[in-house]
Amino acid sequence: MTDAATPTSRGSDPDVDALDPDDGYEDDLDLVDDDPDLLQPAPLVWRRRTAIEMAISGVIGLYTSFVLSIEAIALAKDPESTFGCDLNSVISCAEVASRWQAQLFGWPNAFLGIAAEAVVITVAVAMIGGVTFPRWFMLAAETIYTAGLIFALWLFYEAWAVIGALCPWCLLITLTTTVVWAGLTRICIRDGHLFPGPRGAPLRRFVASGNDWFVTIAFLVVIAILVVAKYGSSLLS
Numbered sequence: 001m002t003d004a005a006t007p008t009s010r011g012s013d014p015d016v017d018a019l020d021p022d023d024g025y026e027d028d029l030d031l032v033d034d035d036p037d038l039l040q041p042a043p044l045v046w047r048r049r050t051a052i053e054m055a056i057s058g059v060i061g062l063y064t065s066f067v068l069s070i071e072a073i074a075l076a077k078d079p080e081s082t083f084g085c086d087l088n089s090v091i092s093c094a095e096v097a098s099r100w101q102a103q104l105f106g107w108p109n110a111f112l113g114i115a116a117e118a119v120v121i122t123v124a125v126a127m128i129g130g131v132t133f134p135r136w137f138m139l140a141a142e143t144i145y146t147a148g149l150i151f152a153l154w155l156f157y158e159a160w161a162v163i164g165a166l167c168p169w170c171l172l173i174t175l176t177t178t179v180v181w182a183g184l185t186r187i188c189i190r191d192g193h194l195f196p197g198p199r200g201a202p203l204r205r206f207v208a209s210g211n212d213w214f215v216t217i218a219f220l221v222v223i224a225i226l227v228v229a230k231y232g233s234s235l236l237s
Contacts, residue, residue, distance in 0.1 A: 042190040042208070044130060051127035054183040058120035061176035064169050065113030071169075072097055072108035085168050090234045095165040101158045109155065113173060116148055120180055127187075138184075138193045145181050152177040160226060166235075171227075175220065182216040 041047075074081045075097050085093040096102060102109055123133070123141065133141075156174045159166055188194045189207045206212060228235070 041132065041192070042187065046190070046208070047187060048128050048130075050183045050186055051124045054180050055121055055124035055128065057176040057179040057183070058117045058124055061113060061173055061180070062117035062121065064172050064176070065110045065117055068093075068097070068110035068167075068169050068173075069108055069114060072102070072110055088234070090165055090231050091168060092165045093167040093169060096159050096163055096167040096170060099158075099163050101155060101163070109151075116145075117176075120145075135193045138188050138191070142184055142188050142194065145184055149177050149181040156223065160230060166227065166231070174223065178216065178220060182212065186212055 042050075071081075071083055071093055074083075075094060079098065081094060083093045085091065086095075089095075097108075105112070127133075152174050155170060159170060185194070186207050189200070189203055192200065192204070194200070195203055
């Protein structure tokens with residue numbers, strides 16, 4: 001006979017209690033019963049590994065933003081300036097930097113990158129050290145960085161489809177922004193900040209198993225395919 005004072009696996013969690021199996025959440029409840037850790041924050045080792053990935057990407061992004069800032073200042077002083085990454089009509093930093101899209105808010109976009117990457121590195125280092133941020137902070141960071149990713153992808157589209165030239169440093173920013181966003185989103189999902197409760201268990205299991213990396217890699221491969229499909233041999237000519 002079960003001791004009435006001993007909670008069952010479902011009755012021990014208020015989020016689980018809030019779900020009625022008759023509402024169609026039987027599968028979610030079964031997932032939680034099979035792996036109750038899905039309702040708990042990610043292990044420190046897992047979060048630390050993801051934070052290291054974010055920190056490395058942030059450092060690369062910060063360096064890239066500094067390079068783009070220096071080039072923007074040089075171009076402002078001399079519009080005829082050329083840079084080491086001006087390889088041909090397609091691969092040309094100066095061509096991209098001279099367009100209005102490179103200064104959307106009245107100053108070089110790279111300045112925003114410096115500020116954003118500095119914050120990313122700070123947050124990532126704190127998480128590596130074991131700091132756990134509250135849900136409101138993580139959701140705010142997720143919202144702001146999602147906007148940053150959309151901005152980076154818009155800049156890529158403008159260079160790819162409108163300007164007709166690509167900046168290697170800008171492409172690197174697109175890469176690092178995607179990786180940082182993926183890492184931040186991974187933590188927000190795994191810790192239950194996004195899609196909390198048993199209903200988010202399938203997605204948390206997907207992330208905990210590392211399958212989200214395939215989505216991230218596939219996304220970056222699509223970008224590479226778009227570049228090669230449009231410009232082909234012109235990239236090296």
